């Protein structure tokens with residue numbers, strides 16, 4: 001049989017699991033998607049069923065493979081990052097629901113560590129901050145709250161993983177417990193300079209080393225699928241956190257290039273090359289990708305709520321029945337009518353890092369309508385991106401000349417135009433928006449020997465759509481002034 005050239009990409013995101021089979025030219029042959037529910041057992045807590053994640057992954061992968069019409073060479077995985085799963089090494093069963101990256105239950109634990117003076121060391125080694133967003137305190141919480149878990153973990157009976165490791169473990173039939181540098185870089189346990197687990201951090205967060213996955217580069221043979229899962233055995237040849245996969249999929253491979261992905265949250269990453277640039281503006285320093293033992297770093301701004309605010313308009317308020325309606329609603333009114341939304345539903349991320357901040361809608365008058373609220377939600381995501389871009393230019397010394405956008409919310413034309421206006425920068429939207437899956441496929445193509453360099457396959461093939469800034473500076477400043485005022489009202493004192 002001829003050498004197969006198609007790649008199956010698994011994109012396990014916060015709100016859905018998608019599987020796409022790409023041909024050798026990075027064109028999608030088959031796409032399958034399943035929505036994934038979240039549970040909110042208490043205010044600020046966010047959980048997911050790890051078994052449902054596994055079931056959805058298998059169901060979408062099998063359908064995509066069946067629909068592709070081409071033999072597949074390898075699998076690539078991209079995943080929601082930081083989300084913690086702990087499972088039994090023997091049975092593979094999770095001991096607790098997955099604690100999702102948005103979960104704030106460990107805010108107090110983080111505050112205690114900060115009060116003990118741990119933050120400078122954590123920041124220097126991991127490039128991150130002491131915030132409940134990251135994995136370590138969530139993992140510690142499971143060890144402290146599931147009966148017997150800490151003892152079992154110390155004896156090597158329980159394993160920890162982010163979603164990539166959990167899927168890899170299941171796909172390989174319990175043979176491989178590994179992660180990649182980009183996912184490891186989000187745990188608070190990984191030294192991004194030496195690229196290894198850090199003993200001081202393990203001690204600080206009280207995490208037994210025996211439960212950690214092995215560390216690998218992003219494009220390599222991680223393992224092979226267990227017999228019986230698919231027709232034949234497939235190697236898993238690439239793995240990366242979804243935001244880093246999108247950096248690759250968007251072709252942001254040179255220093256200074258920026259992509260922003262608008263899914264549940266928004267994550268803007270700037271490639272900083274081989275330099276791990278320390279932020280002076282509360283952005284994160286993270287691993288962009290690691291190939292052939294060489295690390296490319298990125299500066300990251302993380303906004304916790306982007307598309308989730310639109311989802312809330314649909315599910316929480318019932319203002320819309322489909323996210324895309326916000327495009328039309330925003331166009332229907334001439335301006336925001338003084339209405340601002342600060343979507344601090346799960347606290348605020350960069351550059352504020354206030355886990356206790358909560359959401360706010362202000363400036364309401366009796367003639368405000370659903371259209372103004374929908375518009376305020378879209379505008380808020382652009383304002384938050386402006387805050388990130390400002391911090392990035394201050395850190396990187398220059399403003400990005402173009403921002404490449406993707407993710408579900410980037411389908412919204414009104415939003416993309418408003419974003420270009422706020423950033424006063426060109427916004428480039430690829431014709432094919434699934435750049436996260438594409439990035440996973442590119443990495444797996446590299447890991448399985450289909451491509452010889454990441455540059456040979458990265459970036460989408462069809463021409464992008466460009467949104468040029470066209471708003472006057474004075475108007476822009478007035479809008480941003482109102483935004484800053486609204487944000488001040490949501491922050492907890494002393495932040």
Ligand SMILES: Nc1ncnc2c1ncn2[C@@H]1O[C@H](COP(=O)(O)OP(=O)(O)O)[C@@H](O)[C@H]1O
Pocket residue numbers: 013014015016262263264265306307308309310311323324325326327407408409410411412
């Ligand atoms: N046309 C649209 N306008 C605004 N928001 C949208 C639109 N389409 C989807 N979204 C939002 O984008 C999110 C889904 O994007 P996706 O990239 O699939 O997210 P994730 O990877 O986090 O699961 C949802 O929160 C949804 O509300």
Ligand SMILES: O=P(O)(O)OC[C@H](O)CO
Pocket residue numbers: 012013014015079080081082101241242243263264265267
């Ligand atoms: O599921 P997404 O696409 O919103 O991405 C989640 C991020 O990886 C969280 O850090």
